[in-house]
Amino acid sequence: MSDPLDQPEDEGYDLLYPFVVCRSQGGRYEDDGFTAGVQVGQIDTALKVALAAGADRYRATVRTALVQQLELVGMARGFPVVKVKQVEATEEYPAMPEWTFMTFLTDADHE
Numbered sequence: 476m477s478d479p480l481d482q483p484e485d486e487g488y489d490l491l492y493p494f495v496v497c498r499s500q501g502g503r504y505e506d507d508g509f510t511a512g513v514q515v516g517q518i519d520t521a522l523k524v525a526l527a528a529g530a531d532r533y534r535a536t537v538r539t540a541l542v543q544q545l546e547l548v549g550m551a552r553g554f555p556v557v558k559v560k561q562v563e564a565t566e567e568y569p570a571m572p573e574w575t576f577m578t579f580l581t582d583a584d585h586e
Contacts, residue, residue: 522554533578537575553581555580555582556581557578
């Protein structure tokens with residue numbers, strides 16, 4: 476009997492709950508634009524909390540298409556330095572150019 480956690484992962488991912496206002500669910504908003512807005516909003520909130528807690532950095536994995544927008548969010552929230560790294564191939568996983576690692580920093584001295 477095989478362990479289900481030992482099986483290859485399905486392509487893509489599912490949401491914890493459906494975005495019922497998106498077109499794929501019969502709603503009026505485009506799926507990609509709506510989910511992009513949700514991720515930017517989550518990171519915006521996380522940066523506010525991180526700065527209030529005294530953090531000098533915040534790391535996130537984001538959709539590559541959002542990098543430029545998130546750089547502006549970082550600047551607005553007190554994290555003007557942003558380091559970006561593409562998700563590269565490893566022995567276990569292929570390269571994933573649609574995802575990017577971002578590190579938001581309060582200043583260059585914290586690199």
